[in-house]
């Protein structure tokens with residue numbers, strides 16, 4: 001078993017000698033320091049599991065020592081040893097975050113119990129932290145669909161750059177998931193417990209963007225009735241997501257560059273330099289390079305924000321994601337609404353796979369939401385899709401390039417689509433569908449079975 005490191009701080013040599021002999025050397029490694037400064041020096045080289053410190057010491061007393069040790073490591077358990085009569089100070093110490101205190105003279109067994117509790121406590125904290133980041137990681141992955149090979153390279157890159165502090169530039173058409181992936185980068189980074197602040201540069205009027213980013217002093221401009229912190233201050237220690245960075249004005253760009261270079265900025269109306277530590281993720285749906293070429297975006301800033309570049313492919317180039325995304329959206333809807341369809345018919349899916357999705361994942365999300373509202377069965381058929389997606393009955397799986405097919409296959413495709421539409425129109429009532437089509441009910445059943453068209457075996461629209 002690994003020994004625990006216990007660091008004792010006491011200004012008196014005799015006390016230090018005593019500490020060195022106090023604990024079982026099989027279980028603990030006892031280290032002594034003559035004061036807080038010496039302890040800090042030691043901790044730079046070797047971590048301690050618990051610190052035990054005398055409260056009254058000439059140079060820096062135990063209380064101040066506690067603060068200094070916690071400044072370096074807020075979770076380091078510190079046990080204070082007090083002489084009789086200083087209990088108030090010990091209570092104060094507990095309030096300030098000491099793990100526990102012992103009154104002199106103490107029993108070595110008592111000390112050992114306190115130390116063991118402190119060690120267990122610290123382990124729990126660590127375990128808790130690990131679980132919390134694990135939960136954050138799971139939450140971050142749970143909502144992101146990535147089934148297409150084109151996306152696994154993107155996900156790999158994100159997992160690799162997330163833990164670093166590199167600036168990331170994300171490029172992709174509208175609705176490809178730039179927001180989603182910017183958040184993912186934050187959640188996978190060491191800054192995950194800090195804030196994630198997101199701003200859309202194109203949504204904020206040009207003259208306000210500077211004060212939104214950097215904050216302002218009271219009276220800095222008309223309307224600035226109160227001093228305000230900006231997003232750079234708010235995101236300190238965390239991640240700042242600048243969406244539509246290509247829309248930032250040329251006048252503001254040098255100010256952004258400076259804060260990226262040395263973490264320094266001025267609030268609007270202030271001459272005092274402020275400091276911040278942010279990780280920057282930028283996004284744009286415009287070709288930034290051409291903005292640089294046209295002199296609308298500073299080249300030096302472009303290099304700065306572009307340390308790592310991630311191109312999100314449009315949805316039409318990763319159609320493998322479509323079925324998974326559809327299932328994901330339906331599931332999410334079902335969690336909040338009653339009577340949400342649970343699947344998409346093969347015909348409808350074929351339409352979804354063919355469509356070029358100019359609005360990418362967002363458009364798909366809206367189409368599915370809308371379809372699940374209009375559709376009153378358990379399956380979404382093409383009828384429930386928007387007009388531009390509905391197409392013709394020939395658009396069944398494999399119907400692309402119908403003319404190249406043998407007649408038999410083409411007819412099968414046609415019939416499949418025809419019967420799916422028919423059933424949908426008849427509210428999934430087979431008798432009604434048979435009447436509409438001018439077929440005998442048993443003929444229709446045979447057809448449906450032969451083609452593999454799903455139908456309601458009760459023959460009615462029950463349950464929908």
Ligand SMILES: Nc1ncnc2c1ncn2[C@@H]1O[C@H](COP(=O)(O)OP(=O)(O)OP(=O)(O)O)[C@@H](O)[C@H]1O
Nearest residue numbers: 143144145173174175176177178179180285361362
């Ligand atoms: N891989 C994905 N898995 C699940 N949902 C996704 C995925 N990608 C995008 N979405 C969803 O699609 C919608 C659009 O995504 P997002 O807002 O991230 O796109 P964007 O690229 O930032 O768009 P814009 O350029 O318009 O700002 C969101 O509702 C998001 O939840």
Ligand SMILES: [Mg+2]
Nearest residue numbers: 175178179243
């Ligand atoms: Mg966005």
